[in-house]
Amino acid sequence: MKPIELKGFREKIDAVDDQIVELLAERAGYVKEVGKRKKAAKLPEFRPEREVEIIERMCERNNLLNSGLPCESIATFWLEIISGCRALEKKLEIAYLGPQGTYSELAARVLFGHMVDLVPCYSLEEVLERGEKGQSDISLLPVENSIEGTVGRTLDLLVSAKLKISAEISIPINHLLLRKVGGFNHISRVVAHSQALLQCQKWLDLRLPSVPRLAVESNGVAAQMAQQDEKVVAIAGKLAQEKYELVSLANDIQNEKFNRTRFAALGKFEPDGCGTDQTSIIVGVRDQVGAMHKVVESFAKNLVSLRRFESRPARTTRAHAWEYLFYIDLEGHINDTNVKKALDDVKENSVFFKNLGSYPLFEKLGLPSRLT
Incomplete structure (x- = not known):
């Protein structure tokens, strides 16, 4: 194809992009008006049932148009559009089990998009407490893993929790073996959350049978330890690798490839x-x-x-x-x-x-x- 022909298509794409951003600006204006009315009526900014309705409608419309775009892409686009527009009403604060780089942080990003403030907490108790005291808008708690079962501490906390579950999400768990430097030489220990160690036991028994294993509070903590000591390898996810600038020695090392964790978002409101x-x-x-x-x-x-x-x-x-x-x-x-x-x-x-x-x-x- 000649450059002149490419130029013509690119100009058409640019024109469509201009229309998209103009329509987004129009959408943002309507959202601001909705926000004013919500504030006057003391209604919550986060309406998960409305967000589900919008995303499903867009996915269905995409299918009717035969665009070739997968519904996953459409859903992701609209999650971020909704996140950005929601922030025009109020930028939500989400409390989650830290530190940075955990699957809890990933779940928060997937459910709420990137236009939120994330607050890592040291314990599940602190996560819940921030929501109950009104310090955070949402408390995000892990509920269940498809391999290891329920998170017992979360269930115990729910008995007396003053918040209601307002949304839930299930995300895939893909464990990586992370290190500050490349190679398998001079590894002193493997660190990870106890569940992650169990979920990767077969791989560890086969590849690193003699290396000591240490259970820590979270995979985010494990990634921090690997960043500080090049003899330590951590089990964590892609987000932790990026946050702590680690090298992946192996990908998808979990025993079962279908491995998911459910997270519940708790707030002071009940969706319709x-x-x-x-x-x-x-x-x-x-x-x-x-x-x-x-x-x-x-x-x-x-x-x-x-x-x-x-x-x-x-x-x-x-x-x-x-x-x-x-x-x-x-x-x-x-x-x-x-x-x-x-x-x-x-x-x-x-x-x-x-x-x-x-x-x-x-x-x-x-x-x-x-x-x-």
């Missing part, structure tokens, strides 16, 4: 239903035959599907030995008629009941709910 919702509850039942059967039956007779059902020892001062609480994720919003009826029945057959929140699902990197 959007049609692709999930509700989470905690239930304690009487110590008698058939008590749990009645709870499960309540969901069945109201045609409510359960997505997760898990027991955990109650960790309260009032709990007796071997007393359990049940953590349940179910399909639908608490304002849906069938869900409301089911939960009313559950309350009647429970000694403890807590609604953790109804929220839209962002299940895959760059993609919401049913489009995964």
Whole structure:
């Protein structure tokens, strides 16, 4: 193709880009007006159900246009557009388990985009406390890993949490072996979060069987240690590699290639239903035959599907030995008629009941709910 022909196409692309930015400016103007009205009505700036609605509509329209662009790209574009426009109303502050470079930080970026302020915290307790005290708008907590199961400490904190789950996201976990310098010589130890060490055990047993392993608070801490000592190798993700300028000695070293972690975003508001919702509850039942059967039956007779059902020892001062609480994720919003009826029945057959929140699902990197 001759340069003159390329020039013509590039001029057309430039013209389209000019139209896009003009339309974005128009969109930003409308967002500012919405922001004024939200502020007057004391409504939250973050409306995840609305964001899901926009992104799904754009993905569906993209499919109708046969643009050739994957829905992942469209979703990512709009997540950032929404993030930038939301910041015109208010730049959200997100508390997450630090330090920088953790998968929690990645989850925050995926769910909220880049136009937010991220606050790394030293513990899950601090993450939750910042949201409860109003120091941060959102507290982002890891809930469950597809390989290792639930994050027990998070579940314990949810029992007494004053915040509601307002959104949830699941991101892929791809572990790298990181070092300050290249090569496998003179490695003194492997450091990582305990879950990461378990998730990469097969690879480590095969490639570094005699190297000591040390569990630390997070993979971000591990990456910091590797940055400070060239004899230390860390297990962490791509974000940590970039943050701490480390060399990747090996990629995707986890035992299972399908490895994901769910994160819950907690805030002081409850989203409206959007049609692709999930509700989470905690239930304690009487110590008698058939008590749990009645709870499960309540969901069945109201045609409510359960997505997760898990027991955990109650960790309260009032709990007796071997007393359990049940953590349940179910399909639908608490304002849906069938869900409301089911939960009313559950309350009647429970000694403890807590609604953790109804929220839209962002299940895959760059993609919401049913489009995964």
